[in-house]
Amino acid sequence: MTADVIDSFRDTPDERLRAVLASLVDHLHGFVRDVRPTVAEWESAIRFLTATGQACTADRQEFILLSDVLGVSSLVETLNADASGDTTEATVLGPFHVTESPPRADGDSIDLVGRGEPCLVTGSVRAAGGAALPGASVDVWQCDDEGFYDVQRPDRQPPGNGRGLFAADEQGRFRFRTVVPSHYPIPTDGPVGELLRRTRRHPYRPAHIHFIAAAAGHRPVTTHAFVAGSPYLDSDAVFAVKPSLIRECALVDDPVRAAAAGLPNPFRHVEFDIVLRPESP
Amino acid sequence: MTADVIDSFRDTPDERLRAVLASLVDHLHGFVRDVRPTVAEWESAIRFLTATGQACTADRQEFILLSDVLGVSSLVETLNADASGDTTEATVLGPFHVTESPPRADGDSIDLVGRGEPCLVTGSVRAAGGAALPGASVDVWQCDDEGFYDVQRPDRQPPGNGRGLFAADEQGRFRFRTVVPSHYPIPTDGPVGELLRRTRRHPYRPAHIHFIAAAAGHRPVTTHAFVAGSPYLDSDAVFAVKPSLIRECALVDDPVRAAAAGLPNPFRHVEFDIVLRPESP
Numbered sequence: 342m343t344a345d346v347i348d349s350f351r352d353t354p355d356e357r358l359r360a361v362l363a364s365l366v367d368h369l370h371g372f373v374r375d376v377r378p379t380v381a382e383w384e385s386a387i388r389f390l391t392a393t394g395q396a397c398t399a400d401r402q403e404f405i406l407l408s409d410v411l412g413v414s415s416l417v418e419t420l421n422a423d424a425s426g427d428t429t430e431a432t433v434l435g436p437f438h439v440t441e442s443p444p445r446a447d448g449d450s451i452d453l454v455g456r457g458e459p460c461l462v463t464g465s466v467r468a469a470g471g472a473a474l475p476g477a478s479v480d481v482w483q484c485d486d487e488g489f490y491d492v493q494r495p496d497r498q499p500p501g502n503g504r505g506l507f508a509a510d511e512q513g514r515f516r517f518r519t520v521v522p523s524h525y526p527i528p529t530d531g532p533v534g535e536l537l538r539r540t541r542r543h544p545y546r547p548a549h550i551h552f553i554a555a556a557a558g559h560r561p562v563t564t565h566a567f568v569a570g571s572p573y574l575d576s577d578a579v580f581a582v583k584p585s586l587i588r589e590c591a592l593v594d595d596p597v598r599a600a601a602a603g604l605p606n607p608f609r610h611v612e613f614d615i616v617l618r619p620e621s622p
Numbered sequence: 623m624t625a626d627v628i629d630s631f632r633d634t635p636d637e638r639l640r641a642v643l644a645s646l647v648d649h650l651h652g653f654v655r656d657v658r659p660t661v662a663e664w665e666s667a668i669r670f671l672t673a674t675g676q677a678c679t680a681d682r683q684e685f686i687l688l689s690d691v692l693g694v695s696s697l698v699e700t701l702n703a704d705a706s707g708d709t710t711e712a713t714v715l716g717p718f719h720v721t722e723s724p725p726r727a728d729g730d731s732i733d734l735v736g737r738g739e740p741c742l743v744t745g746s747v748r749a750a751g752g753a754a755l756p757g758a759s760v761d762v763w764q765c766d767d768e769g770f771y772d773v774q775r776p777d778r779q780p781p782g783n784g785r786g787l788f789a790a791d792e793q794g795r796f797r798f799r800t801v802v803p804s805h806y807p808i809p810t811d812g813p814v815g816e817l818l819r820r821t822r823r824h825p826y827r828p829a830h831i832h833f834i835a836a837a838a839g840h841r842p843v844t845t846h847a848f849v850a851g852s853p854y855l856d857s858d859a860v861f862a863v864k865p866s867l868i869r870e871c872a873l874v875d876d877p878v879r880a881a882a883a884g885l886p887n888p889f890r891h892v893e894f895d896i897v898l899r900p901e902s903p
Contacts, residue, residue, distance in 0.1 A: 342700065346693035346861060352822040361663070362821065364656045366692060372649035373697050376642050380715075380844070383698045387685045394675010394685075404668045404675075411647060412627035416654050417664045419623065434661075540643065541633040563661070580627060 343370040389532055396531040400492040402436040406533045409433055409579035410542075418563060428469055428616045432581040434563050435551060436527075437490045442480050442504040448603065450518035451505040454498055457486025457520030459604045460590065462566075464613040465514045466554050473513030474617065477556035480506050481517065483549070488525025509556075518602065521590060521609050524548045524571050527578055537578070544578050547571040552615065559617035566613040588613055624651040670813055677812040681773040683717040687814045690714055690860035691823070699844065709750055709897045713862040715844050716832060717808075718771045723761050723785040729884065731799035732786040735779055738767025738801030740885045741871065743847075745894040746795045747835050754794030755898065758837035761787050762798065764830070769806025790837075799883065802871060802890050805829045805852050808859055818859070825859050828852040833896065840898035847894040869894055 346366045353359035378386070396403035408414045414433040422431035445451065452459075466477035482504045484490050491502040503522075507515045526544040529537060537544050548568035555561035567574060567587045574582055590609045593599070599606035627647045634640035659667070677684035689695045695714040703712035726732065733740075747758035763785040765771050772783040784803075788796045807825035810818060818825050829849035836842035848855060848868045855863055871890045874880070880887035 342693055342697055342861065349823055349857075349861075350821050353820070354822065355820065358820060361657050361659070364653055368649045368653035368656070369692060369694060370697055371652075372645055373694060373701070375645045375649070377701050378642070378698055380698065380702055382642070383689070383695070387683070387689065390671070390685045391675050391678045391683070394672050395678065397672045397676065402668070402672070404671045408664070408668065411650060412623055413650060413654060414664070416623055416651055417659055417661065420655070420658050421661055539634065539636065539639060540631050541635065542630055576630075580623065580630075 343367065346370070389536075392532040400439050401528065401531075402439060403528075403531050403533055405434070405436040406527060406531070407536075409435065409527070409581075410533055410537065412580040415580045422562070428618045429554075429562050429564055429614075430583045430585050431562050432565050432583060432586060433579055434553075435579070435581075437484075437492065438482060438551065438553075439492055440500065440504070442482055442506040443501040445505040445507055445517065447507065447510055448516050448518070449505065449507075450603075451481065451483075451501075451503055452485075452518065452520045453502040454485060454520075457523075458609055460519050460521045460609040460611060461516065461593075461602045461604060462519060462550065462611045462613060463514070463516040464615060465512070466509045466556060466615045466617065467513055468556075468559065469616055469618055473509075473511075474556040474559065475509060475511045475513055477509040477513060477515075477554055477617075478506060479509060479515045479615075480553040480555075482551045483519065483522040484525050486520050486523050488523040493528070516602075518604055519550070521568065522548045522550060524573050542578065543573075543576070545573040546577055546579060547573040547582060549581075550611070550613075552613070554615045554617060556617055558620050560620055562615065562617060564615070566611060568611070624648065627651070670817075673813040681720050682809065682812075683720060684809075684812050684814055686715070686717040687808060687812070688817075690716065690808070690862075691814055691818065693861040696861045703843070709899045710835075710843050710845055710895075711864045711866050712843050713846050713864060713867060714860055715834075716860070716862075718765075718773065719763060719832070719834075720773055721781065721785070723763055723787040724782040726786040726788055726798065728788065728791055729797050729799070730786065730788075731884075732762065732764075732782075732784055733766075733799065733801045734783040735766060735801075738804075739890055741800050741802045741890040741892060742797065742874075742883045742885060743800060743831065743892045743894060744795070744797040745896060746793070747790045747837060747896045747898065748794055749837075749840065750897055750899055754790075754792075755837040755840065756790060756792045756794055758790040758794060758796075758835055758898075759787060760790060760796045760896075761832075761834040761836075763832045764800065764803040765806050767801050767804050769804040774809070797883075799885055800831070802849065803829045803831060805854050823859065824854075824857070826854040827858050827860060828854040828863060830862075831892070831894075833894070835896045835898060837898055839901050841901055843896065843898060845896070847892060849892070 829852035
């Protein structure tokens with residue numbers, strides 16, 4: 342049976358697709374043979390997958406969430422990143438990169454609400470050898486101080502709150518103002534939330550800011566800066582924490598620096614330097 | 623990573639669910655490690671699964687179709703049926719058991735349209751030892767002479783066309799009138815159709831009539847009677863053909879038998895005897 346199904350894909354013109362499908366059928370049938378689902382269990386699986394697809398909207402990606410809580414997203418990112426020691430580790434994209442981040446100027450604030458603890462984020466984008474990457478794009482997105490992304494709370498946050506697309510300066514540096522993000526539960530009102538409840542798993546992610554950094558000639562990296570000391574750093578619901586990505590969120594009590602940053606005093610400061618790998622090894 | 627994800631399900635109260643999820647994570651991560659998808663390929667997979675869920679409606683089940691073309695449905699049925707030599711083999715439910723079959727009396731016609739080659743179906747439901755199972759329920763559904771189910775063509779077929787729920791008589795026998803079903807393509811206007819096109823697989827199923835037979839104290843069987851001589855018996859798009867389920871669709875040219883059956887002369891005749899296993903082995 343399994344061999345017949347794999348053989349049915351023999352004329353697939355795209356070799357990669359053929360290989361992926363052969364592996365998929367092999368592993369999927371292996372899973373079925375292992376667990377020997379009853380027909381009722383198979384029907385439950387069909388219902389679950391259908392509900393997961395139907396929970397997706399323009400602003401919500403429940404299948405990414407499923408991939409996340411099963412550790413698949415993190416595994417894919419890790420296998421792709423294949424980071425050598427000194428480049429920035431990748432982690433999951435997550436389900437909230439659903440809108441384009443608005444382009445913003447160096448130093449701008451991505452906080453359009455004005456609630457929460459003020460925070461300055463500074464950093465740089467460099468090549469593995471240490472050379473600055475001027476003009477590198479830095480796409481950032483984060484939740485607010487209550488743990489919600491703009492698309493989750495259109496009544497309380499304007500579109501683009503917590504999001505920004507920045508270009509690194511001539512020294513490869515970037516800076517923006519924001520508020521300290523909160524740890525938060527992933528959305529639990531859909532099929533993935535039901536899965537977590539039935540398995541007694543908590544839905545929380547530790548506080549983090551998402552980044553995608555990209556520069557010509559280099560592999561883009563999708564990653565997070567995690568806030569040191571946040572709850573759930575040791576049990577992230579989506580298995581995305583890597584120790585190398587945890588950053589202090591230092592309290593700065595210095596009116597001169599606050600004024601220079603355009604922030605009230607005191608404020609928090611996160612430094613996040615990103616190192617990209619060359620495109621071809 | 624894989625061990626961490628499996629461990630995250632450790633507090634699942636339902637032992638069976640815990641075991642299924644552990645096996646799922648193991649096989650799913652094994653698949654990911656084998657094929658090492660790029661992030662773009664992972665995104666394609668997410669889009670495909672999302673589109674598959676969103677193609678489902680009250681009358682259409684695209685995830686069952688996906689399960690079918692990957693041979694999973696047939697594998698699940700086969701593992702569950704675990705037929706001993708003399709009981710009727712199971713095969714897939716398929717995606718068109720989406721409405722309840724209307725109850726009909728012995729000998730009724732399930733053809734509400736009057737187009738196609740008239741056909742008499744007779745058979746019996748018996749226990750493995752040979753004993754008749756009076757009152758056994760026989761749920762049947764089939765496509766029309768053009769290869770479409772009622773729910774696919776609401777403009778050309780009334781609801782319930784090609785469907786009927788019968789009760790076997792005191793001798794465990796059932797009979798109904800219909801038309802010879804056509805071979806047909808599974809729906810190709812959704813994501814599964816796109817998969818078949820990209821892999822150069824044809825979408826056809828050989829001609830068949832679906833049955834679910836059930837009787838107290840016995841395991842119900844979900845199966846088909848396949849029409850002998852139909853195209854695609856050797857390459858069913860959903861891997862559901864079993865030689866034991868192929869039946870002659872004999873031409874009967876006999877005005878007396880035709881009149882007795884309530885059919886024009888000549889007509890076709892299919893005999894399909896079903897043998898159920900006892901509930902507990």
